[in-house]
Amino acid sequence: MPRKVVKKAKGKPEQSAASAIERLRVIPKIAARDKKKPVGPLITVRHMQRRDISRVWDFLKLSFREVNIETVEYQRPRSKHRFEEIYEEEGIEQLVFEVDDGIVAYAECSYEVTGSDNWINPRYFEKRDMxxxxxxxxxxxxxxxxxxxxxxxxxxLHHLARVHGLNHIVLEVAENNVNAFEWYKKRSFKKLDAAIFMAVEVEIEAELLPPRELPPSKKKSAAKAEEAKD
Known part of the structure; x- marks a missing residue:
């Protein structure tokens, strides 16, 4: 019987079975590399408005509930009335941080000693060129x-300091507020006296930071991984 002739495709060298199998093994690895990472939530920052007062006040009560149980002195603010007064005072920045329109953080700061109940001795900093x-x-x-x-x-807050030519960040924290105490220490805050800490020097920049993507929730990532397995 005449031999059956297998024609080779033009321009394509014949591949062995072994090389074909190896090529198939590589394809999933390439696909895995191209797979996009899960998208995390976006955090935004803006200046607080009058309409935010009640929402932010409720947020602060929630945030400090457990802390206030453990400390002798209540953490700020002490009353909603005082919080409303703070909004009216000049020279105080109140920033609201949100994810999907929900408040996730709040920051309040000033560029000089202000308010009738401040805890700052300005001369301490003046003498030290701070x-x-x-x-x-x-x-x-x-x-x-x-x-x-x-x-x-x-x-x-570091950005605000740089924009306004300020070289330190100063805050008060209760020493028995252990979580906050350790959090600030890890970020190079140093103790000034029994209650006050200072940060490392700030390098002297747009006032508000742009939105930033946060890492996705570990629970959601785990759930998606389980769905992918199924």
Whole structure:
């Protein structure tokens, strides 16, 4: 019987079975590399408006509920009336951080000693050639701890200091507020006296940071991974 002739395709060298199998093995790896990472939530920052007062006040009560149980002195603000007064005062910045229209953090600061109930002795800083940004409040929603929200808020405060030519960030924290105490220490804050800390020097920049993508929720990522397996 005549031999059956197999014609080769023009321009395509014949591949062995082994090389074809190897090629098939490589394809899934390439696809895995091209797979996009899960998209995390976007955090935004804006100046607080009058319409935000009640929402932010409720947020602060929630944020400091457990802290106030453990500390002798109530953390700021002490009353809603005082919080409303703060909004009317000049020279105080009140920033709201949101994810999907929900408040995840709040920061309050001033560029000089202001208010009738301030805790600052300005001469202490003048004698040491320190130009501080005074942080009266930095609160993060308990449900967003460990997601980069506090770090973003602190970075925003550093930006404000740089924009206004201030070389330190100064705040007050209760020493028995252990979580906050350790959080600030990890970020190079140093103790000034029994209650006050200062940050490392700030390098002298647009006032508000742009929106930033946060890492996705670990629970959602795990759920998606389970769905993919199914």
């Amino acid at each position: 130009k501080p940004l005074f942080v009266d409040e930095l609160a993060v929603h308990p449900g967003w701890h460990g997601r980069g929200v506090g770090s973003f808020a602190l970075e925003q």
